[in-house]
Amino acid sequence: MVNAAKVLQDLRASAERRPDVVVRLGKPLVESGAVLKLDVDAWLVYEQVAIAALDLGDDVLALKCIQALEKKFPGSARVRRLHGMQLEAVGKLKEAGEIYKTILQEDETNVLAAKRQVMLLRAMGLPSEAIAALVKYLDVNYTDFEGWLQLADLYLEELMYSQAAFCMEEVIMLQPQNHIFHLKYAEILYAQENVPLALKQFCRVVELCKDHVRGLYGIKLCTSRLLKAAPSKDAAVTSPEDLKAIDLLATERLLTVYGSGNTAASVKAASAKWIESV
Numbered sequence: 001m002v003n004a005a006k007v008l009q010d011l012r013a014s015a016e017r018r019p020d021v022v023v024r025l026g027k028p029l030v031e032s033g034a035v036l037k038l039d040v041d042a043w044l045v046y047e048q049v050a051i052a053a054l055d056l057g058d059d060v061l062a063l064k065c066i067q068a069l070e071k072k073f074p075g076s077a078r079v080r081r082l083h084g085m086q087l088e089a090v091g092k093l094k095e096a097g098e099i100y101k102t103i104l105q106e107d108e109t110n111v112l113a114a115k116r117q118v119m120l121l122r123a124m125g126l127p128s129e130a131i132a133a134l135v136k137y138l139d140v141n142y143t144d145f146e147g148w149l150q151l152a153d154l155y156l157e158e159l160m161y162s163q164a165a166f167c168m169e170e171v172i173m174l175q176p177q178n179h180i181f182h183l184k185y186a187e188i189l190y191a192q193e194n195v196p197l198a199l200k201q202f203c204r205v206v207e208l209c210k211d212h213v214r215g216l217y218g219i220k221l222c223t224s225r226l227l228k229a230a231p232s233k234d235a236a237v238t239s240p241e242d243l244k245a246i247d248l249l250a251t252e253r254l255l256t257v258y259g260s261g262n263t264a265a266s267v268k269a270a271s272a273k274w275i276e277s278v
Contacts, residue, residue: 004029005038008045022052027061030068043072050082054089062086077103081113088116093124109140118150127158145174152184161192179208179215186218195225203246211257216250223247 004025011018026049029035035042050065066086069079084099100117103110114137121130134151141147152167168185175181186201199222205215223243 005041005045008048009041012044012048017055019052019055022048023056023058023061026052027058030061030065043069047078047082051085054085057089059086059089062089077107077110077113081110081116084113084116088120088123093120096120097124108136111137111141111144114141115147122154127154130154131158143174145171148174149181152188156188161188164188165192177208179205179212182208183212183214183218186215190218190222195222195229198222199226199246206250206253211253213254213257216254216257219246219250220254223250 007025008022011022026035026045029038029045030049035045038045046065046069050062050069053059053062053065063086066079066082069076069082073079080099080103084096084103087093087096087099097117097120100113100120103113104117108114114133118130118134118137121127121133131151131154134147134154138144138147138151148167148170152164152171155161155164155167165185165188168181168188171181172178172185182201182204186198186205189195189198189201199219202215202218202222205212206219209215223246227240227243227247
């Protein structure tokens, strides 16, 4: 029991999500009642095992843990949230939604309940309601970049590109060194036909992550579009000479990447043909 409790404690401390290990070690403790010998840690283990059991679809074990927590902490928002998650797991989405709604009425800053509510609304196929709930959440938790990412995805599902682009700008302000976020922003800008700004973002991707293939492809697509377009008076648009230089550099880097020894000859030939035709 001591070894199992120590492993569970280490997993909680590291925030590592290993539901298989948690259930394998925690289930015997819960079912035998030995978990109560852990004193204060007993309730943390109940919560830990409940969440892991829900991840693995063991609703019986999860409910047993939640009922023990409800008996110990009646009315606790933290335990009620677990109950909502258990209701979600068995398909009782409306009941779960009412629990989250009540928790947020009592405390609108409850981050975990707010996130569960958004996920639930998405699962119920209610994107407009999910967007509204997430916007309200971000008004309070402005620095949650994951929340902004999720909001961007919701807007993209609704083809609301301007709003999605705004969300990605907020993400980049919070996480400026993550090339994946710049890539997503660049692709949204390209879909909006904002090719000059998309080109700058694709260049930023390659700056942060050398020879990033999608970033280089993005540069090729943007330079090709801009070179074929009529000359613009917009000062933000790069000159034709600079565009050709950027296009040539992207072509060279892509041919180098696909010319590596680990790439099949057929892939090299097809890639070179496509790159040079863009």
